[in-house]
Amino acid sequence: MTTMTMKSIVLRAPRVWLGEIGSSVESGAVAISGGRVESVLRPGDPVPAGATVVDYPDCTILPGLVDAHVHLLFSALDTALADAIHDSDQTLILRGVANAQDELRCGVTTLRDCGGRGLLSLSLRDSVNAGIISGPRILASGAPITTTGGHLHFCDLEADGVDEVVKTTRRLCKAGVDFIKVMATGGGMTPGTNPRAPQYTTEELTAIVSEARRLGGRRVAAHCHATEGIVRAVDAGITTIEHCSWLHEKDGRDFRLEVVQRMVERGTYVVLTMGSERAAVKPESELTEAQRAAVKGWGEHLELQRRTVRGGVRFVAASDAGVARTFFREYPLTLEVMALLLEIPI
Missing domain, CATH: 2.30.40.10 (Urease, subunit C, domain 1)
Structure with a gap:
């Protein structure tokens, strides 16, 4: 801090x-x-x-908490998508200050910002470091690398093919990011993308990893819902798999023990973003219809997360704060829910 x-x-x-x-x-x-x-x-x-x-x-x-996956520029409201697209840079910066200080007040002293518009998160990081504002230590990726029209494309960093992703990685490193964030699969927040399908080839992801390592030894975090995206990210040498949802390409889940074993062998981390799972311990009256439906379908999802952890994969706690109904001020509840639902001793 x-x-x-x-x-x-x-x-x-x-x-x-x-x-x-x-x-x-x-x-x-x-x-x-x-x-x-x-x-x-x-x-x-x-x-x-x-x-x-x-x-x-x-x-x-207790020691300062670490929230390894947040989006400081997002509003966490039901209008989070519209806010991220339409709000001015000035509004996003002010929101980022408020969100960072919410995390600080609930005990978080270090966080990773995993993507927002342009390079605004770097300004937040630098302002904290300079003592201009109070806040947690911020590790910032800047905008995430995504395909044209891909997940979080509105953050303004689309790149297709090996040459483009290499050049984009170089631009981010030149700007001074702490790590690289890439959208290896589609995501639920962005209409028109497919969380069950990969966005990048193994060759493209490997190029990002290689260039990030060459330019200052930076690590790469990959947003992964689809199992095929997880496989490609692990094979490419990605450091952290964000979410790791094990989604089948058509329906349901597709857990693969051999991929878990490869994660263990390669030292790959899984960042368990369990902010939305707070709904499982909240009064039903506080939940939206979508949240109630989600809670009913979490059984298999949580069991696969448990199997991933029990398989020996190293994991990191995170909230995904900033997306709809995932509030920054509730991070301690995220840890409580993670320990409870994944049966992790504290």
Whole structure:
């Protein structure tokens, strides 16, 4: 987290959790200096001289949360698509500030912005880093690479064929993105695209990965709903598979254990974007008809996510905040739902 003032502070609470199972410190404290965590204090450890002590008698202190997949420029409203298309750059930037600060207030200190219009997310990142605004640390991809008319094409970065995707990757790296985001399949937010079909060939994805690595060792994240898109992304050396929905090309799901095994062998991560799954633990009165229908159909989806994780694939928690009904302020609920539905011990 970047703030505009830096001072020494000690936070005390009945419990300090260090981020691993069984790693709690009872009656502990966290010493912060210059905006950075210096140490965890155990009972009897001296408080640094001159530090301001703040007590949280009914709380647990834990490390800053990481939300590995958000869209800061999106509104999270039912009108999220129209807002992303029609709102001005100025409105998108102001929305991005508000959304980043919502994430910060609920404990997120690092996030990955996985796509929005142009290079606006880089301005947000740089403003946080410069202390102009407060917010989490932002890793920004800029606009996602997509095919002509492909998923999130309204973010203004369409590229077709090996030559175009290489040139586009070079432009993004020149602009200073932290990583590359590519839409390997269609998506539900963009009318006219097909989430069950790949958008890029393995050759095109491999070219993006190769160029990103050459230009600063950048990693590539691939939006993947269709199983064939997942296969191509893994074979191309993509670092993170976003969503990993295992959609069959025509209907239902198409889980492939051999692909899971390839992910394990290649060190591929899956980013589980489970923001919409919050609906499973919310009162039915707060849900739209579409959300109610989605909840009823999640059984197989969640079982395949469990099988992916149990197969040894390393996974990262994320919300996909910004898409309709997936609010930035609710990220802790996303983690609760992930642990509950995927049966992950905390």
